[in-house]
Amino acid sequence: MFCGADSRRPLPSALVAGQQPNIGKRIVMIVDFHTHIFPPEIKKQRTLYWQRSTWFSELYERKKAKLATAEDLLAEMDASGVDISVACGFPWDDPVICRDCNDYLLETAGRFPGKIIAFGSVSPAFPEQAAAEAERILSAGMRGIGELNADGQGFEVTDEILLHPLVEVLEKHNAPLMIHTSEPVGHYYPGKGRTAPDLIFRLAKTFPNLKIVAAHWGGGLPFYELMPEVGEHAKNIYYDTAASPYLYRADIFKAVLHMVDINRVLYGTDFPLIRQARLLKQIRSVRLPARAEAKILGGNASALLHLGAGIPPVFSRV
Ligand SMILES: [Zn+2]
Numbered sequence: 502m503f504c505g506a507d508s509r510r511p512l513p514s515a516l517v518a519g520q521q522p523n524i525g526k527r528i529v530m531i532v533d534f535h536t537h538i539f540p541p542e543i544k545k546q547r548t549l550y551w552q553r554s555t556w557f558s559e560l561y562e563r564k565k566a567k568l569a570t571a572e573d574l575l576a577e578m579d580a581s582g583v584d585i586s587v588a589c590g591f592p593w594d595d596p597v598i599c600r601d602c603n604d605y606l607l608e609t610a611g612r613f614p615g616k617i618i619a620f621g622s623v624s625p626a627f628p629e630q631a632a633a634e635a636e637r638i639l640s641a642g643m644r645g646i647g648e649l650n651a652d653g654q655g656f657e658v659t660d661e662i663l664l665h666p667l668v669e670v671l672e673k674h675n676a677p678l679m680i681h682t683s684e685p686v687g688h689y690y691p692g693k694g695r696t697a698p699d700l701i702f703r704l705a706k707t708f709p710n711l712k713i714v715a716a717h718w719g720g721g722l723p724f725y726e727l728m729p730e731v732g733e734h735a736k737n738i739y740y741d742t743a744a745s746p747y748l749y750r751a752d753i754f755k756a757v758l759h760m761v762d763i764n765r766v767l768y769g770t771d772f773p774l775i776r777q778a779r780l781l782k783q784i785r786s787v788r789l790p791a792r793a794e795a796k797i798l799g800g801n802a803s804a805l806l807h808l809g810a811g812i813p814p815v816f817s818r819v
Pocket residue numbers: 648680681682716717743
């Protein structure tokens with residue numbers, strides 16, 4: 502089912518007017534750049550999808566692994582004080598399931614304009630289909646593609662010919678590609694995969710105009726940006742903080758300030774894997790300079806997604 506709901510339409514004016522900032526308070530818009538939602542039927546019947554995707558079964562065979570719907574995400578945002586969430590689906594290797602979930606994401610973004618921004622999933626192993634689906638969903642109001650997963654979807658991040666049609670569409674829409682990245686060292690976890698910093702760096706070098714959101718701190722790529730020849734080619738690589746407390750000590754926030762341009766760091770949680778409030782609390786606890794904190798929590802996302810152009814920001818007090 503195709504739903505052409507326009508997620509860019511403005512908020513009702515009453516809602517915007519009701520959330521004007523108070524004089525004397527510092528106002529920061531909070532954007533969670535990395536969440537996952539599923540259609541209710543997948544949440545209810547996850548076992549049916551284990552056979553359709555080995556990656557899905559690896560992640561969600563355990564009953565404890567949570568699946569969230571749009572309503573679960575909205576409830577979490579209300580409870581945590583998050584204004585806008587970027588909602589991703591799942592990196593299905595089957596283009597048909599990608600499309601079904603994309604329809605759900607589009608419909609959700611249309612129902613909650615100004616609260617939910619949809620990113621769609623495509624399967625790059627089917628390059629023409631992936632490019633056509635990206636064109637369809639970006640034209641319908643999605644703001645990016647992702648979170649893709651090279652291991653889960655059976656493609657090589659460095660396969661220039663395979664990715665070229667998809668990248669062309671992304672560049673045309675000036676939309677970012679969010680890609681799962683992991684650490685080449687440290688503990689194993691379900692869904693970790695092997696998309697390490699070297700591969701993301703090669704992707705960035707191959708497609709210098711593509712905006713890449715390297716999830717989970719880019720698997721440690723910020724450290725290598727200290728090498729001048731790496732930093733030079735990393736200007737379009739953004740890092741999200743998804744699942745950070747499961748991977749790094751809280752010190753990472755201050756450490757990264759010294760390694761990369763702070764305009765390229767995005768607060769993201771990986772909800773429902775982790776509560777939005779938990780990561781917010783951690784970020785605030787490390788006492789970053791106020792300007793850096795505001796950029797990480799929402800300013801950078803706003804610039805990357807052009808939130809001024811079509812989606813009026815909703816503000817929270819901090
Ligand atoms: Zn991920």
